[in-house]
Amino acid sequence: MTDSFLEPLGQVRTKIVATLGPASRSPEMIRKLINAGVDVFRLNFSHGTHDDHTESLTNIRRISDEMQRQVCVLQDLCGPKIRLGDLPGGAVECDFGAEFRLSSEQKGADDPHELSCTYKDLPDDLEVGQAVLFADGTVGMEVTAKGEGWAQLKVTLPGRIRSHQGINVPSAALSVEALTEKDLADLDWTATHSVGYVGLSFVRRPEDVTRLRHELEKRGCRARIVAKIEKPQAVANLEAIVDVTDAVMVARGDLGVEIDVEKVPTVQKQIIDACRKARVPVITATQMLNSMETSSRPTRAEASDVFNAVLDGTDAVMLSGETAIGEYPVAAVSTMSKICREAEHLIFSGNPGGIPFTCCAVRGGKKDGETGAVARVSQVLPVTDAIVDAASTVSRRLKAALMVVATHSGRTALAVSKHRNASPTLALTDDVEVARAMSLYWGVTPLHIPELFQTGQVLAFADEWCRTHDLINSGDHLVIVRGVIPNNPNHNALLVHEVE
Template identity: 50%
Template sequence: MSLTAKPLISTKTKIVATIGPASETVERLTQLVEAGVALFRLNMAHGRRDWHEAVIGRIRRVSEDLDRPLAILADLGGPKIRLGPIAGGSVNCEIGHRFRIVVYPAAARGPNDLTSSHRALVQQLEVGDVVLLVDGLVSMRVEEKQEGAVVCRVVQPGEIRSGAGINVPGVQLPGGALTEKDYGDVRWAAGHSVDFFGLSFVRRPEDVRELRDELRRLDSGARIVAKIERAEAVEALDEIIHEADAIMVARGDLGVEIDIARIAGVQKQIIRRCRQARVPVITATHMLESMRSSRLPTRAEATDVANAILDGSDALMLSAETAIGHYPVEAVAMMGSIARETEPMIEPLVGPEPGVRSPKAASSIIDGIVEATSRLAEEIRATLVLVATRDGNTALLLSKQRSRTPVLGISHHEATVRRMSLYWGVTPLHFSEAHDSGELLRRVTDWARERDLLRPGDRVVLVASTHWTATGHNMIVVDEVK
């Protein structure tokens, strides 16, 4: 029986689901995992900490009940600029109407005054600058600067609500990617042993290093997912990839910060650079947006998901679809269905990936073993590749080969097992430490046979990575199931 036919492996492309009111219960979380979710995202910009704590507890309960490793991504809010409260909750912006943006809520005197607590916003804006609201659905142009305020005229009409996001393309506002609230969230989430942190509004590699230093201070092994959603981040892409553990193509704010006509090309550029550097990449935002209120996606959305997979995404993320949508489980199932239809079209990588390799990548010995393993598994038509790993690095490198052979990532470190939930084509498994490769191979083979994943005559390739065996050697072992 094909491994991919079993519930153990849903898709090679991993699915990330954002948790919200539509998906917070144990029952719904269970349904999402059974539909194909491998990682859960907590949006730290919304919700109280007691709510997040309860959700983390439920995720871990579901993980234990289903005997599946589930990773948790704490997505930090970052320095997102937002509107303050609006009288009545919203206002309709008609073309040609003038509004004042003021710094302090107390300074708002009239019905056309909009507030923002971000002091630098008004200071940095100049006449002629464009201010985008609600992810670019509403736009205004600055016509006049006043003391503590700017006067803008609406050029793209629409409704804006309290707390709506503000983007100012081309204007660099001071400050790093971590706010005071973010630091508090990092301390809290690290204390709850989350697996990944999403770093929002990264502009430069120093932003990633700042979070890395904080995680080291907290003795946290959590990995950093740098979100590319600013024009400056696109310019510093290679340097950011070098510093981060993973990258997210955050198309929402990115599509406001740069010309939306460039989004597809920039997405492909980011994914290609990540593949060359062998860093996992998540493509996110509006993947199946219409499924917030519809049981089926549009044809364009289905094509978008498929193309993101063909581009080389390791994972795809659902946001509002699973957080507040009417059909969260159906959205995950649909994404999985598209992935299963698309993945057979992906060509395995033979030999090294052309382009620049990350200095963080493994040694040439492991490089050679990974490439040889992928080629060998294809040539002997292996049923399974087993990767025994302490830190998950060899499993990650093998995932970037895009082998057609299913890969089991095996570790006795639970954090490593959860972390491998992000790696394309790798199914993570927790096993207690083995004394040697022979014992490990026997135990895993017995485990797989009990689940009808292996049958007599099937061939298995075992990669024993550094630090797993007592000798610490890297090796490839080929075995035929008796």
């Protein structure tokens, strides 16, 4: 791999999520993508078979182990995405004013004006006068009449629709559940395949998240939950959803169809700010470098989009078609990495010690180190929060070369991450699944250490590892923070070390 596609270890704080697909699922490509800067691979369960995803997961695990890198996997559930049925010839032109009939069952297979969809109750849920959007909002129709099992539609925004494209009804309160039968079957796959995060599509209320958590716990899964915000109802219930999830995705694709497009930037900033205050990781997604599906360079607008998302405070940025089906997947990752690094340079050039940051009120919850579900990983004890706050202040004042966190659950590392210190963070944990999950945390380089010992031994290990990777020099300061470690009474410790 050329140096131009090699991300320097620990030097880019914003994390990169890349979607695997036909253009990127080979072992060779996975290795190149990790080198270019991928921290989390997204497996899109809207496409592919369980065997396909098992093969991808196996390759990710094998290659990341060989590279001695902790790489996380996000399983993205399909959710109740409403799609068109089969169309004659695969596509139909929708002229302005043309009329179509949407039925709960496929009728008139040879009639291009007879439409069907995957959600059989949709015609009954529609109301006269409502707008129905197709193909990511590029084609629009209005409901002019309806009866039992059918709705008459008139084209208001002409264009072409294709078989199995998405349908959105922004103003409708549909009765569809957030978890479909397909999603539940996909969670059965999760039960036997360890993933770091499960993405829940089309969240509308906090109960959608708690139901998924129940389904995960019922199957013995430790995966954390990413609530995808792509419905206006989710925006209205944002604080309540953030309060019960482990991470959030600003899913701008369907969000930009469900709400007016000019409102998307405002909502994006609102979501990122809510996650920042709640100490919840947030991913900004969809069309970030969309032109790189077919071009080796992004547009200036796309570069600015990624740059500004970093300035807004996103923890991660995501590539979809750019890496799944694009012609330049490695270049797309490398380009995104360079843009993120440039944005971070701007942030820290104005704030050399980092960005002083105060989280919202600390929530109650399990102690760092207790066993059980990983729910609400953002919860930390007040004493841990105070130690992290003090450590961040020390790091900024000393301009520390590195912060080292020893943690069992990852909570302490997440708390440090949300302080947005200029000093990179090395997080050590004895739990391999926690190490992988921490790959999503801004500024954190996770390491799996089977046994975490006394603070002095943590320091010795960190010192040797950082010297091996050329991350520290004589005279540098290291700030060491210990969270709660099981069966070890020495916890919530803060130590400053000067490298000899």
